[in-house]
Amino acid sequence: MKLHNALVFFLLPVILLFFSCAYAVALEAEVIPTEVGQGDAFAVKISGASLSEHPISVFRNRIIGFSECGKGCFIGIGAVDMGTKPGEYKIELDTADVKTSLPLVVKKADFPSISLTLPEGKVFPNKKDLKRAIREADKLKKIWPVSTEKLWSGEFILPLENGISTVFGTKRVINKKKNSIHRGMDIRGKHGEKVKASNRGRVVLAEELFFGGNTVILDHGREIYTIYMHLSAFSVKRGDIVSKGDIIGLVGSTGRVSGPHLHFGVKIMGANTNPVSLIGLDL
Numbered sequence: 666m667k668l669h670n671a672l673v674f675f676l677l678p679v680i681l682l683f684f685s686c687a688y689a690v691a692l693e694a695e696v697i698p699t700e701v702g703q704g705d706a707f708a709v710k711i712s713g714a715s716l717s718e719h720p721i722s723v724f725r726n727r728i729i730g731f732s733e734c735g736k737g738c739f740i741g742i743g744a745v746d747m748g749t750k751p752g753e754y755k756i757e758l759d760t761a762d763v764k765t766s767l768p769l770v771v772k773k774a775d776f777p778s779i780s781l782t783l784p785e786g787k788v789f790p791n792k793k794d795l796k797r798a799i800r801e802a803d804k805l806k807k808i809w810p811v812s813t814e815k816l817w818s819g820e821f822i823l824p825l826e827n828g829i830s831t832v833f834g835t836k837r838v839i840n841k842k843k844n845s846i847h848r849g850m851d852i853r854g855k856h857g858e859k860v861k862a863s864n865r866g867r868v869v870l871a872e873e874l875f876f877g878g879n880t881v882i883l884d885h886g887r888e889i890y891t892i893y894m895h896l897s898a899f900s901v902k903r904g905d906i907v908s909k910g911d912i913i914g915l916v917g918s919t920g921r922v923s924g925p926h927l928h929f930g931v932k933i934m935g936a937n938t939n940p941v942s943l944i945g946l947d948l
């Protein structure tokens with residue numbers, strides 16, 4: 666047998682076996698963090714893999730959208746709905762090489778309660794305004810399930826670096842009559858202060874809404890959206906691609922508010938997500 670034939674018949678399979686074993690051993694998957702609160706975001710990261718196809722990860726019957734993050738690296742961001750029962754859950758992971766599950770502990774979140782006073786017309790809208798608000802809510806509902814290519818990269822940033830006035834999940838009693846749950850966080854701000862994009866994304870909405878006032882919604886890809894409300898002015902229009910830190914608008918007091926501030930919201934996999942948890946993720 667000639668030398669090159671010997672190589673093909675004996676050495677090549679050995680080399681291939683070595684590499685496939687090396688890849689199988691090197692495959693690592695982790696959930697960041699392993700313990701979250703109700704309404705929190707989490708990331709699933711796979712590294713050291715040489716996968717011929719994208720991995721699939723499922724949490725509570727919802728698929729977490731993975732994107733490549735380098736050679737053999739895949740990352741996906743998911744979220745726990747604020748109504749999720751505390752307990753131990755499993756994230757199913759299915760790659761070309763491995764089928765496994767990763768544990769995720771959901772702890773009870775301590776959502777505070779407050780009472781506040783707002784203009785009656787914004788708390789109990791008239792028929793025409795109510796119709797408008799319902800129409801707008803329907804429009805937003807159609808945005809959240811759309812999964813596009815990943816535009817975000819690295820950590821998400823705060824759009825405005827002032828203190829928080831109302832935290833995510835706060836139960837609000839408005840004008841002593843109406844109950845509502847705060848589905849974002851309110852950041853203190855003066856009229857005209859610049860609001861930054863939390864990450865790279867596409868502007869999918871930049872318009873005035875009944876409750877939200879002047880609102881910008883960014884699509885970061887893979888069912889991750891950030892929402893900016895009550896702006897006094899827009900610096901972007903629908904269809905624009907913005908980079909992390911770009912100015913998207915100015916702080917204002919449009920919509921249902923008692924004073925100027927920024928309402929910053931996050932939607933992941935359709936769930937209202939605590940923005941603090943997304944910004945705190947070590948991505």
Ligand SMILES: [Zn+2]
Pocket residue numbers: 831847849850851927928929
């Ligand atoms: Zn708010």
